[in-house]
Amino acid sequence: MKEFEEKISKLGIFFICYTLIFLIFFKTLPYTIPFVLASLFALILRRPTRYLIKNFKIKDWFASLITTILFLSTVIIFIIISVGALANQLINLTKNVQHYLTDNSSYIMDKFTEVQDYFYNLNIDPSIINSVKDTATGSLSKIVNYSVSIGSGVVSLAISIVSYIPYIIMVIIFTLLATFLFTKKFAASNTKSLLSSFPIENNSLLGIIGKIRHKFFTYALSYMFLIFVTFLITFIGFYSFRINYALILSVLCAILDLLPVLGMPMVYIPLAGYNLLTGNYLVGIGLLILYAIVFITRQILEPKIMSTSLGLNPIAVLAAIFIGISVNGVGGMIFCMFLVVFYTVLKDEKVL
Template sequence: MSQIVNKTNKLLLFFIVYTLTFILFFKTLPYTLPFVLALIFAYILRKPTRYLVNTFKIKAALASILTTLVFFTVILSLLSLTVSSIIREMITLTKGIQTYIDSNYYNILDIFSKLQNNFNDIDPYILNTAKNYFLNSISGILNSTVNIGTSIVGYLINILAYIPYICMVIVFTLLATYFFTKKIVTHNVPFASTIKENNNSDKFLEIFNHGKKMLVSYIGSYGIIILITFLITLVGFLILKVNYALILSILCALFDLLPVLGMPLIYFPLIIYNLIIKNYFIAIALLILYLIVFITRQIVEPKIVSSSLGIDPVAVLAATFIGLKANGVTGLIFCMFLVVFYNVFKRVDIL
């Protein structure tokens, strides 16, 4: 009985500490973001920097400057190109939608007239209600697409207000990355060893190592899932000769992280569009492609995540469902890391 009470108390304490830490981390993230990013980047750059030091016999300070500058140049360039491409393709796409609806508005009315003539047995009130509802929806879509270009411009103008903060984050992240990378390379010891020396705690070091391993595995596993979604979608779109195949595939992979309304935001408008223009083969092919991506993701995700983290697939599914049901993406992150850290503490015999 005492063992059960003791285990329950440990679990309760773990849940309380984890919840408070989770809330504290994300509430303070706007203030600590440069240093959190810098630690991650320094961890990534430590091996290239040590390679420069050992191979070319240059000082750690100079090697850290070189790797940091190259890393930030590549990241910022790719980010700028991606954002500009997405904005450009979105504007072109929304203009195309607007033009299509404008030029085919009366064709849509004609479709309803033919339906009304072909289905005389259906109550006219039902047909008129469906017709009015559909036309109101079309009008709403038309108004939205007319304003979407203005909305994008307005959104970009609003972002301008955050430019000082964004610039400050970039500058402080760059500087902090340089100093963290230099410190790691200069001491020539892993960060975990520094923790051990400073805290003289083998248990804490064991927790840190397990936590680091599982965190990297978690990020890597979802990176693989996003890559699978992207590749299947891109190959399918290229075979079907879908316009804007690359940008739509990127958006589809990113939206796949959103609960429920992920991939359908890309696939369903394309399917509906091809049905309207009577391109039934492409519409059916897109539906089949969507089902392939969806089923593949449902099969692959639990296996990849559970195998990389060493967690039971049922626990992964439960954390995903409960998290999404409780609080969307935030709830998903909370529950997944709750399972991850519970597994870490269980492995080191704390729980």
């Protein structure tokens, strides 16, 4: 009984501490983001920097400067090109959707009338038919409003980004400086020397930090792989169906894949509906089947890859994903996933 009480007490303390650290980390992230990014970048650049120091016999500060500038320049250029292309294509897409719905509203209503006549011939209650008609008309107006809001939202986002340029520049500068300093420190030191200042047994702390770091990067890479699978299947399907803006729509689906349940349908359902309304039934039905394939593939791969790569129980992973999404979407999923990861690591190290 006493051991059970001690275990419950440890679990309670662990959950409270983890929750506090999680909340503090994300609440303070706007103020600490340059140093968080710098730490992650420095860990990535540690080996390339050591390679330059060892093979080219150059000073550690110069090697750190080279890897930092090359890495951050590549990241910044990639982000600028990607965001610019995405915003431009998204604005053009929403404009075309608005123009099409406006110019072909009578054609679309004729289609609705044909469907209405079909239901009349089936001797269905007229009140039900009128209700369906009102719902369809309301849905059409909502689609127009959503497309307008998306386009204006992109413009507003671009304007807000411009207003944040001084802050963004400051973040970039501090991230650059901190990455250089952290990379120089990490490349010149081993993990044990970095932990020597902590009043905790280094072997134990080294094991915990090493496992957490490994699982963190494994989790990030695994999730990036899942998103890439979503992008690849979507792009192949869209390209095969000759969908306009196949590449940009596939990228958008991959990004929206971060939003559980409601993410990808925001692209798939309007596209399928558009093709069905215009009489392109093969493409419309094909897109619905393609979405079902992507959805089922994700549901099969996600628990399997996460459990295999992180060394966690598949049921625990599945429960963490479901509970987290149900409680608070993506944020809840991240909270529950890392809760399981930290608990597993601490349990393996006999801390819990």
